Amino acid sequence: MEGLILVKDGDIASGCNELFKTFLTSGKLEAILVSQETPNGKMAFPALISDPEKLRSNILSPILPVSEASEISRMTINKGSDKPVGVVIRPCQVRALTEIVKLNQANLENIVVISMDCPGTMDVNTFSNLPEGKVPTDIIMDHLLKGTDIDQYLRSSCRTCKDPVPMNADITIGLFGVDLGSGFLVQAHTESGERLLEGVKLEAYKGEREKAIAKVRGGKDAKREAFISSKKEIKGIEAIADFYDKCVNCHNCMNACPICYCKECIFHSSVFDSDANKYVHRAKNKGIMKMPDGALLFHITRMNHMILSCVECGLCEQACPSNIPLMDLLIPVAENAQRELDYYPGKDPDEKLPMVVFREDEYRSVGEK
Amino acid sequence: MDDFEPSVVAFLCNWCSYAGADLAGTSRLKYPANVRPIRVMCSGRVDPVFVMEALKEGIDGVLVAGCHPGDCHYQSGNYKTNRKIKLIKRLLSDLNVDPGRVRFEYISASEGQKFADTVTDFVAQLKEMGPNPLKEGCK
Numbered sequence: 139m140e141g142l143i144l145v146k147d148g149d150i151a152s153g154c155n156e157l158f159k160t161f162l163t164s165g166k167l168e169a170i171l172v173s174q175e176t177p178n179g180k181m182a183f184p185a186l187i188s189d190p191e192k193l194r195s196n197i198l199s200p201i202l203p204v205s206e207a208s209e210i211s212r213m214t215i216n217k218g219s220d221k222p223v224g225v226v227i228r229p230c231q232v233r234a235l236t237e238i239v240k241l242n243q244a245n246l247e248n249i250v251v252i253s254m255d256c257p258g259t260m261d262v263n264t265f266s267n268l269p270e271g272k273v274p275t276d277i278i279m280d281h282l283l284k285g286t287d288i289d290q291y292l293r294s295s296c297r298t299c300k301d302p303v304p305m306n307a308d309i310t311i312g313l314f315g316v317d318l319g320s321g322f323l324v325q326a327h328t329e330s331g332e333r334l335l336e337g338v339k340l341e342a343y344k345g346e347r348e349k350a351i352a353k354v355r356g357g358k359d360a361k362r363e364a365f366i367s368s369k370k371e372i373k374g375i376e377a378i379a380d381f382y383d384k385c386v387n388c389h390n391c392m393n394a395c396p397i398c399y400c401k402e403c404i405f406h407s408s409v410f411d412s413d414a415n416k417y418v419h420r421a422k423n424k425g426i427m428k429m430p431d432g433a434l435l436f437h438i439t440r441m442n443h444m445i446l447s448c449v450e451c452g453l454c455e456q457a458c459p460s461n462i463p464l465m466d467l468l469i470p471v472a473e474n475a476q477r478e479l480d481y482y483p484g485k486d487p488d489e490k491l492p493m494v495v496f497r498e499d500e501y502r503s504v505g506e507k
Numbered sequence: 508m509d510d511f512e513p514s515v516v517a518f519l520c521n522w523c524s525y526a527g528a529d530l531a532g533t534s535r536l537k538y539p540a541n542v543r544p545i546r547v548m549c550s551g552r553v554d555p556v557f558v559m560e561a562l563k564e565g566i567d568g569v570l571v572a573g574c575h576p577g578d579c580h581y582q583s584g585n586y587k588t589n590r591k592i593k594l595i596k597r598l599l600s601d602l603n604v605d606p607g608r609v610r611f612e613y614i615s616a617s618e619g620q621k622f623a624d625t626v627t628d629f630v631a632q633l634k635e636m637g638p639n640p641l642k643e644g645c646k
Contacts, residue, residue, distance in 0.1 A: 373603040375640055404556060423565060424642065435556070435563050442555035442598055471601045478597045479590070493594075496586035498576060 139332050140312075141340025144321040148283075151196040151275060153322060154311060157338065161224055162190040166334055167250065168221040171209065175199055179273075180266040184209055186223075197226060197311065198275045200291070202259045205396035205453050207234035211244040218247030222330070226252045228259070229304040230295075233449040233484020234396035236306050240491050241447075243399045250330050253304035254311035255351075257281055258288065258296035261456055282318055289361075295452025295465050298362040303351050306487055309334060315350025316343075323347070366470045378434070381467060384460035385433040391454035391464060397444040405436050441471060446492050447483045448472040513567035513633035515542045515626070518557065520550045522580040523615045524572035530619030538623035539630040542570070549573070550611075551584030555595050558609055562599075565642035568608045568633045570625070575613040585613065605636060 145153030161167040169188040172195040176182065182199045184206050206227040213219075227235070232253045238244045257278050259265075265274055268291075281288045289297050304310050308331035312323030323343055326332040372381055389405065392398045410432060421427040448468060455464040476482065479492040519525040525546045531538060547553060550573025558569050571592060573585035589611065596606035610629055614622050 373601070375602060375604055378602050404554075420564070435560055438559050438563075438598070438602070439556040442559065442595065445598070446594070471598065474601055475594060475597050479594065493587065493590060496583065496590055498586065500589065 139335055139340075140323065140325040140343055142316070142321045142323055142343050143338070144341060148279075148319045150279075150313070150318055150322050151198050154197045155193055155195050157324070158195060158224070158226070159190045159193050160338065161334060162188070162193070164337070166222065167224045168219070170224040170226065171206070171213075172224075172226040173197070173199060173201070173206075181262070182265075184227075186213075195226065196275060197254055198257075198278050200257065200259045200274050200278050201262065201265045202228060202231070202451070202453065202456075203262050205234060205394065205451065206231040207238055207244070207396040210235055210249065211238050211396075211399070214245040214247075214249065215243055218245035219249060222248045222250055224250045224252055224334070226254075228256045229253055229301055229307075230256070230299070230449050230451040230484075231396070232304050232307050233301065234451060236484045236487050237397055237447040237449065237491075238399060239487065241397075241399060250309070250334055251307045252309045252311065253307035255304075255313040255354075256296075256299070256302045257313070258292040258299065258302070260291050261293050264291055279318070282313055293452050293456060294365075294463065295450050295455065295469070297358075298365045298450075298465075298469065299358050300362060300450060301484075302354055302358060305485060307331075312347060314354055315345045315347035317345065362469075366473060369466050369470050372467055378438075378467070382433055382437050382462065384462050385437065386460055387430055387433055387436070388459060389436070390457040390459060392440060394453040394457035395440075395444065396451065396453065397447045397449070398440065405432060405439075441468070445472050445475045446479060446481055448476075449484050511634060511638060513541055513630055513636075513638070514565075515568045515570055515629060515633065516561045516566050517542050517544045517570040517572065517626070518547050518550065518553045519544050519614075520573040520580075520585075521546055521548045523574035523578060524550070524612075524622065526616035527572070527614040527618045527622045530616065531622045532619075534619045536619055536623040538626040541630050542626050549579070549581050549584035550588040551579075551581065551591075553588060553591070555591060555598075558595055562604065562608060562639060563641055565639050567636075567639045567642075568610065568629055570610050570612065570629055572612045572614045572622070572625070575615050578615065604640075607632060607636065608639065 143153055158170055162170060169186050171184055171186045173182045174185040174195050182201045183203055187193050210225055232251055235244060239246055277288055277291060280286045308328045310325045312325060316323045324335060326335045450469055452465050458464060481492045519528055528544055550571055553571050561569050573588050579585045592611040595609055599606040612625050
């Protein structure tokens with residue numbers, strides 16, 4: 139099921155907001171989790187809203203302050219919802235959600251996933267400190283309508299996004315290949331999506347969506363390729379150590395990551411603690427020992443633990459107080475690792491995680507020199 | 508580099524490889540004394556963090572050994588280790604650390620000779636590679 143929803147004056151955000159309102163007023167959804175701007179417009183946060191009157195969502199607001207997938211995990215990890223709850227999240231977060239469901243960290247029972255074509259998001263600081271007169275939503279609308287280049291505003295992971303169009307959503311709000319001056323596209327991909335759109339007035343859609351998506355993808359893919367090949371120089375252990383030099387061991391990247399989920403992280407445990415004699419012994423090993431010494435090990439281990447499920451949302455980089463461009467290293471490494479194990483995170487909900495399955499006939503690394 | 512003696516950490520599975528190493532000893536087989544065995548209940552217990560920590564602290568090579576396919580005491584631990592090691596090697600080569608510093612082998616309880624051969628071969632290979640670049644400095 140798909141069709142256009144017409145809006146007045148090209149006000150897509152209000153049009154979507156009205157649509158979400160009807161979901162609540164008709165009782166089809168008990169509540170909806172959607173990003174909502176703070177009253178001063180300087181920030182936006184996901185909010186779980188049950189009162190339609192309180193709904194002031196703006197899906198065009200280009201910001202992703204926290205992982206929405208993590209919030210859905212927080213809500214559903216102990217028990218899924220008894221009544222339908224809608225979640226309006228970005229494509230990278232749908233992919234992250236797919237991954238954390240595989241990791242048994244979220245329960246999608248009665249969760250209706252609504253996602254949208256994503257033009258990209260800004261860093262929290264860019265968003266809230268835009269020059270006087272610039273409105274984030276207008277910048278995005280300008281980009282969507284006239285194709286203005288907005289890369290200067292976007293986070294690096296959004297500039298090189300590999301999937302700006304959602305997969306595995308129940309409902310997609312289409313912005314690409316749609317005449318946004320008159321309305322936006324909605325597509326229901328599943329039964330629960332169709333149930334939600336029942337009774338909503340839809341006009342026939344005759345645009346060339348596939349073509350428009352291919353164009354957006356093409357542009358992003360080219361940037362991604364250029365990005366990856368420009369990062370070849372961060373290789374060799376010296377370069378890697380230099381890369382993480384500014385790390386202050388705050389572990390914000392880990393907390394911001396939707397995939398890093400362990401409740402008891404090995405790096406928060408006492409595994410690496412020992413007594414003074416041992417420290418001195420370790421110092422004697424090399425004659426010098428950095429204190430605390432865990433940063434490099436932490437990053438490489440974190441990489442090893444979650445790289446196969448990395449959806450490249452870039453929240454780790456956004457959370458870093460030292461502004462380490464973490465994606466510079468993560469994207470090329472993730473690309474290689476995922477290709478090696480033939481896995482595309484977030485694509486197929488039924489495909490098992492590569493580290494929990496095996497084929498008996500694969501012994502390639504055994505005895506490898 | 509003739510006098511360079513590489514240090515090797517070997518994570519040996521309790522059910523097969525550790526017994527294999529034991530057999531090598533009781534059979535009085537000769538193999539280089541560079542290896543420091545650590546017994547784990549299953550090669551699947553070897554978290555990447557162990558391997559990385561060892562390399563970071565300046566160990567020259569890490570050997571992980573588990574049961575042969577189909578023999579795992581816990582059904583599938585060795586298969587999963589295989590995948591894990593594949594990922595570790597991929598990551599190491601991306602970081603430009605020679606992935607040859609990590610080796611995974613299937614060694615059964617009756618393969619004392621294989622254990623001795625593996626260690627001999629690995630140590631010779633590491634001697635050729637030279638010391639782990641992470642041995643020096645405070646990174």
